[in-house]
Amino acid sequence: MEREAQSNLDGIRAARSDVENGVIDDLLGGRITRRQFIRWGTVAGMSMPVLGAIIEACGPIAGTSNGPLKLLLLASDTGPAASYGPVYRAGWNAAIADINSNGGVLGRQLKATIRDDGTDTSRAVTVVQDEITNNKPDYVHNGAISSNGPGVTPLLTRAKIISVQAAQNEVMNDTLKFPYYFSNGLKASTYSIATAGYLKGLGVKTVGILAPTDGTGTTLILYAPQAFKDAGINVLDIERYVNTDLDMSSQLRKLDAKNPDYLLLSMGLSAPAGYILQNIDRLGIQRPLIGDIGTSGGLNENATSFPGAKSLSRLKLVAFAVQARGEGARGSNAAVTAEIPVFKNYENGKISNIQISTLAYDSISIWATAAAQAKSADADKVKAVLESWEATPSSKTFLTFDKVAFSSTNHFTNSGVSGIAIVQAGTLDSNSTRQIVSTLT
Amino acid sequence: MSLWLDVCFSGLVVGSIYVLIGHAFNLAFLTSRVFNFAQAQIIAIASLLAYSAVGLAAGNVPLTLALLLGIVVATGVIGYLQERLLIRPTFRFAGSEAWLVSTLGGSIAIQGLLGIIWGTEPLRVDLFGSSRLIEFIGIRQTLGGIVLVTVTLLVTLALPLVVNRTRAGKEVRATAENRVAAGLRGINTTRLTAFIFTAAGALTGLTGIVGAPIIFAWSDSGSLLMVKVFVVLSIAGFGSTSSIVVAGFGLGIFEAVVRYELGGQYVTILTFMLLVATLLIRPAGLFARGSERLV
Numbered sequence: 001m002e003r004e005a006q007s008n009l010d011g012i013r014a015a016r017s018d019v020e021n022g023v024i025d026d027l028l029g030g031r032i033t034r035r036q037f038i039r040w041g042t043v044a045g046m047s048m049p050v051l052g053a054i055i056e057a058c059g060p061i062a063g064t065s066n067g068p069l070k071l072l073l074l075a076s077d078t079g080p081a082a083s084y085g086p087v088y089r090a091g092w093n094a095a096i097a098d099i100n101s102n103g104g105v106l107g108r109q110l111k112a113t114i115r116d117d118g119t120d121t122s123r124a125v126t127v128v129q130d131e132i133t134n135n136k137p138d139y140v141h142n143g144a145i146s147s148n149g150p151g152v153t154p155l156l157t158r159a160k161i162i163s164v165q166a167a168q169n170e171v172m173n174d175t176l177k178f179p180y181y182f183s184n185g186l187k188a189s190t191y192s193i194a195t196a197g198y199l200k201g202l203g204v205k206t207v208g209i210l211a212p213t214d215g216t217g218t219t220l221i222l223y224a225p226q227a228f229k230d231a232g233i234n235v236l237d238i239e240r241y242v243n244t245d246l247d248m249s250s251q252l253r254k255l256d257a258k259n260p261d262y263l264l265l266s267m268g269l270s271a272p273a274g275y276i277l278q279n280i281d282r283l284g285i286q287r288p289l290i291g292d293i294g295t296s297g298g299l300n301e302n303a304t305s306f307p308g309a310k311s312l313s314r315l316k317l318v319a320f321a322v323q324a325r326g327e328g329a330r331g332s333n334a335a336v337t338a339e340i341p342v343f344k345n346y347e348n349g350k351i352s353n354i355q356i357s358t359l360a361y362d363s364i365s366i367w368a369t370a371a372a373q374a375k376s377a378d379a380d381k382v383k384a385v386l387e388s389w390e391a392t393p394s395s396k397t398f399l400t401f402d403k404v405a406f407s408s409t410n411h412f413t414n415s416g417v418s419g420i421a422i423v424q425a426g427t428l429d430s431n432s433t434r435q436i437v438s439t440l441t
Numbered sequence: 442m443s444l445w446l447d448v449c450f451s452g453l454v455v456g457s458i459y460v461l462i463g464h465a466f467n468l469a470f471l472t473s474r475v476f477n478f479a480q481a482q483i484i485a486i487a488s489l490l491a492y493s494a495v496g497l498a499a500g501n502v503p504l505t506l507a508l509l510l511g512i513v514v515a516t517g518v519i520g521y522l523q524e525r526l527l528i529r530p531t532f533r534f535a536g537s538e539a540w541l542v543s544t545l546g547g548s549i550a551i552q553g554l555l556g557i558i559w560g561t562e563p564l565r566v567d568l569f570g571s572s573r574l575i576e577f578i579g580i581r582q583t584l585g586g587i588v589l590v591t592v593t594l595l596v597t598l599a600l601p602l603v604v605n606r607t608r609a610g611k612e613v614r615a616t617a618e619n620r621v622a623a624g625l626r627g628i629n630t631t632r633l634t635a636f637i638f639t640a641a642g643a644l645t646g647l648t649g650i651v652g653a654p655i656i657f658a659w660s661d662s663g664s665l666l667m668v669k670v671f672v673v674l675s676i677a678g679f680g681s682t683s684s685i686v687v688a689g690f691g692l693g694i695f696e697a698v699v700r701y702e703l704g705g706q707y708v709t710i711l712t713f714m715l716l717v718a719t720l721l722i723r724p725a726g727l728f729a730r731g732s733e734r735l736v
Contacts, residue, residue, distance in 0.1 A: 241705035250700035271563040
């Protein structure tokens with residue numbers, strides 16, 4: 001049907017002047033309404049039967065019938081995750097600016113409505129319900145907090161709206177229950193697989209793990225043992241600590257006594273990282289160390305508690321490759337702004353945790369790419385394209401993970417470990433660049 | 442054996458912080474019957490000022506010492522101001538617990554201010570080579586840890602002397618016993634309370650300085666330690682220096698042993714079970730003699 005309509009339209013356009021085709025382009029691009037098209041087309045000299053034929057031909061061509069495509073983006077501008085608000089906005093705004101400057105999607109510009117969810121899922125649900133009722137979006141970003149996934153997605157499923165966000169909670173990877181929900185974040189298990197793969201490459205046979213009792217540590221403990229087992233690495237011991245502890249030397253003594261080849265540390269971003277390294281120095285533990293993805297959360301930020309710790313030189317960190325490039329120079333994102341010039345407009349190119357911005361950027365970019373391939377913003381058609389990417393990868397590459405792949409049974413990107421890097425912790429080298437020890441493939 | 446000594450000494454170092462802050466809170470409480478939540482923030486203030494002082498002095502030992510002494514004095518003044526601004530005005534509302542709101546609010550405000558000035562990331566403080574390692578009888582500890590334990594013991598020994606043998610100490614005891622009666626006997630309890638809050642502020646400041654190499658200079662450290670101190674004082678009961686020492690050191694060692702024997706995930710659970718058990722068995726505090734407990 002669409003092909004037939006396109007053929008009819010091509011036939012009409014062939015007989016029209018440049019001025020008349022310009023007006024037709026404006027209609028196709030969503031820059032003018034049908035009413036304006038009739039008025040302008042008449043002025044341009046087109047007869048009513050011709051105008052009617054054009055409108056009829058344009059009608060079935062998906063994505064050309066209305067104005068801008070509408071995006072609803074939930075930003076945590078207030079509440080506990082308020083610091084993430086500007087970081088997400090930077091990524092979203094950069095993506096929208098890039099896409100719009102390149103002609104938009106299906107010739108239509110993107111128009112975003114950014115609303116504060118207050119880091120509160122119940123408020124997010126109210127906001128989404130309000131927008132669906134009064135200003136139905138074509139795409140929704142569920143925001144920063146993971147609980148927004150199960151909270152908001154049922155509404156989006158009923159309304160048939162695609163949402164793409166970076167999530168790790170694999171409960172959301174239920175393609176029957178949440179058919180329009182996609183995650184461009186890696187599965188939590190992938191980070192453990194990456195760590196195990198790197199250590200296996202070094203010939204490591206045994207590890208000991210120190211992890212907090214919070215969600216980050218619990219997730220690590222959930223996936224790391226299996227990943228290490230699959231890589232032929234024996235986990236000798238797992239010790240836990242509470243984030244309010246001032247001393248972790250007891251746990252470190254126990255781990256060291258098991259004589260592992262490597263110590264895997266999950267240290268978060270704040271004081272515990274400093275306490276753990278201080279304890280390692282005090283106990284004289286000389287083993288090589290590797291920090292998990294949570295430890296590298298803010299490569300430049302948490303370094304303040306590290307300097308002076310001797311063990312820092314033996315600490316490698318599992319990090320996002322884009323983060324390692326972006327935060328290479330302290331406080332700036334030179335490498336990333338070279339890739340996405342529009343990032344320069346935000347905080348003078350200084351964005352902490354650059355990977356959060358790039359994931360936000362990618363979430364819109366992924367949806368826009370799929371919509372363009374589907375030649376439609378219709379949720380079912382976009383979903384079908386996204387689900388085909390595992391079998392037929394999209395030619396488009398993305399910022400955080402080059403390759404993004406989904407299937408009908410997996411809506412969490414199957415990007416493998418590409419996009420993850422192992423970086424040297426600690427002070428920057430003389431070129432103010434972060435030393436990337438290994439980029440995983 | 443040396444392993445156990447080392448585990449216990451690690452607990453002793455952390456326990457020292459609990460003991461010192463416990464003494465300071467106890468001192469302030471005795472004359473005012475107020476648990477000053479904002480007092481915990483003085484630890485963060487002192488440690489952050491110590492961080493800045495070390496940077497400012499740039500290795501000049503006399504200047505560093507002078508600056509650290511100045512910080513102790515300054516934190517004493519902050520203690521006085523807390524009493525004057527957050528607590529004394531609430532005494533006008535007899536029987537109310539307005540001090541709870543005012544000191545908690547003050548605590549949150551100070552923490553926020555510190556975060557704005559110094560940032561929210563922990564800052565490493567090295568005072569006179571405090572990270573240097575010292576080994577003795579199988580114990581491997583930093584110089585900072587040993588100094589912290591030593592200062593705690595000295596303060597613990599000095600406090601009873603001050604309270605029992607000085608006029609001010611006797612006035613504190615009398616006021617703690619019965620504030621109204623002390624006033625009737627000619628003790629200016631208002632002035633005494635202000636003086637004690639100043640002393641308690643200075644003691645908290647000293648804790649922040651000697652504890653900084655261990656717990657770092659950090660805007661959140663006050664709130665973090667406040668919970669621990671509340672546990673210590675709940676176990677010890679207010680009023681007794683010796684019970685605070687036993688509860689503080691005991692909690693530090695208990696935590697270290699639980700971490701080593703059972704795992705870090707059991708520390709919080711067992712600590713609060715210990716607290717509940719103490720409240721059931723010794724409701725008036727560890728060494729109290731049947732009087733009504735205050736927390």
